[in-house]
Amino acid sequence: MPVLVMKFGGTSVATLDRIRRAAKRVGVEVAKGYDVIVIVSAMSGETNKLVGFVGETSPLYDAREYDAVVSSGENVTAGLMALTLQEMDVPARSWQGWQVPLKTTSAHSAARIEEIPTDNINAKFADGMRVAVVAGFQGISPEGRITTLGRGGSDTTAVAFAAAFDAERCDIYTDVDGVYTTDPRIADKARKLDRIAFEEMLELASLGAKVLQTRSVELAMRYNVKLRVLSSFEEQSDDAGTLVCAEEEIVESNVVNGIAYSRDEAKMTLISVADRPGIAAAIFGPLSDAGVNVDMIIQNISEEGRTDMTFSCPTDQVARAEKALAEAKERGEINYHDLVADTNVAKVSAVGIGMRSQSGVAAKMFKTLSDEGVNIKVIATSEIKISVLIDRKYMELAVQSLHDAFELDKTA
């Protein structure tokens, strides 16, 4: 029988009633003839509670014990989901990560999936079991310790199971009903997309859209797993939600398919850096070593051997960046007058695979913002994305006017 993977996030299993509701959705797919693998998160709030316990117990905790503690919420939901399905006369059983076994690296709290053997679960499917309920977010290391995949890891678990079992589709049930052209809370013309390409979803996810975890999209793209994002709180038709799929499966597409934003970017400017060949490496090497995720970079024209260097990074990494650069200065590796952090900025991005073949997107974006009197501080582009850093107070205006300019409220 064809296999379907269905993933339910924390809000979708937050109470026994919601678990029942989710189980009914599973029952619908079983009735259609699918063997279903259900991936569950912990009841919402549970994982945070456990993370709090660990943090309070030990500020510099042993990540192996952290994983053993925080993975327990998913075990509870997996068992309860299996019981709920059994109550509905759907043959089901639960699997914890080590029982599958979902094999991962030993990088505790941020482990990567290495292998998912299918024989164990397939044997049960062959025996008449119709639903395997798997605790998301967790696995087992080569040393036999429990690992977790990091926050949002249940999405990744779901996609990895879909790839391993060659599933027809991986449905991600969440508290929104799909992927939108932009955040509907900011632009009321925001439109739900029926389909979106992996590449676009990947950019949107890393640019601040919270629907799917970046790693899960990467994995789906690599193994060409059809991902569907849909709401667990609404009655669902067969084409509900948004399908994240390969470019080839999207017949018509707008040039720009999404406007993303992020408030969590800071603009850092090194003033009057002594310029010399290799100065970029001298600056960004220590930042990288300190775990600072530098996003955009611009360098002013050098005058009299000195230049200004501007880059952006997540606001919560500003302190770390300042420390790394001050230390590099102390070691004499770089020389600058001042370091100015501006956390009063926002990043707004336009994303669309259509950009590859169509020119003029950047020009249109800059003109739109200019017409609204929005000053662009930093620009960064990729093949299918243009991002700008602007004053935070203009963020909503920028999102709305770009959404209008690229006519995202209209289908292609």
Place this chain on the structure above:
Amino acid sequence: MPVLVMKFGGTSVATLDRIRRAAKRVGVEVAKGYDVIVIVSAMSGETNKLVGFVGETSPLYDAREYDAVVSSGENVTAGLMALTLQEMDVPARSWQGWQVPLKTTSAHSAARIEEIPTDNINAKFADGMRVAVVAGFQGISPEGRITTLGRGGSDTTAVAFAAAFDAERCDIYTDVDGVYTTDPRIADKARKLDRIAFEEMLELASLGAKVLQTRSVELAMRYNVKLRVLSSFEEQSDDAGTLVCAEEEIVESNVVNGIAYSRDEAKMTLISVADRPGIAAAIFGPLSDAGVNVDMIIQNISEEGRTDMTFSCPTDQVARAEKALAEAKERGEINYHDLVADTNVAKVSAVGIGMRSQSGVAAKMFKTLSDEGVNIKVIATSEIKISVLIDRKYMELAVQSLHDAFELDKTA
């Protein structure tokens, strides 16, 4: 290094502060030179919450899923205890049942321990680890599913580890500071015993004393594991609490060492039973099949081929007993006029290994009760115990007067 097993119950690990307090006790034993195996229960209230979830989800639940759900509380405490010890610079790690692996039968929710391999944990001790923190109450079945040992199973886990690792002692930390001659809430002259024999503890446990789970005492007796019961809420000296040990290690002992009571007994009387050879089997066979734990039995003298048959059983099994007997009557296997259940009774017992060698204990007990005007309804005796069923209103009086009569407030 010698091994010590220390078990902390739910109230002893109810909060992060209490876990820290328990960890400090562990640290004291490590400093003495012991390698320590710590067995932890779930934070108090957690297991009940999970049991509630399961019951609400599925009244006739799959015990395998029940076990997967309710075992998760211990995993949390085990991880937190290991982290707390690490914070105190005590090398420690956690083990879940399947990681040991603690092998059990497949009797889910009431599994029996089959084997505890020691190589895994001993290798870590040899490596310098000083404390193995093991999640109590849980194991793994031959099928690779999670099992639980039934309520109070963490005591059993602790004793089984002590036996497997040939531990010097198994310390059970709880919310009382030892085993008392009787319940101090009823008799203020109750005295904490320094030592008590396995057999006595076993009788007291099964007669209603809630300090230790019966199975754990049985296991300790079989493998001659020295069990110490002590409070996790008090500073402890080396001879704190009560040592449960073999008879040979108790030099002087009173004839009677404990007075136990239980409010949970009901007296059932079958009135005017048609007497014939085999009638006892015809009555108690169906009761046993229905899972009714019959404790005491008395049969009146038969008159004109009819007799009254009285027995006691736990009050919560009365309905089941009535149903089983009514059905047996319907099938024509037994014949009686009426069945009267009296739940307004209590069982009071005197326990002591000294009874084996000393006569007159029963006579003294009956006289004491008679002097107080307490009418005895049913009597049952074993080698080291005498139990009587009396009106519940006399229970406290009976306990106090027996405690005085056998001079339990004085040491031998």
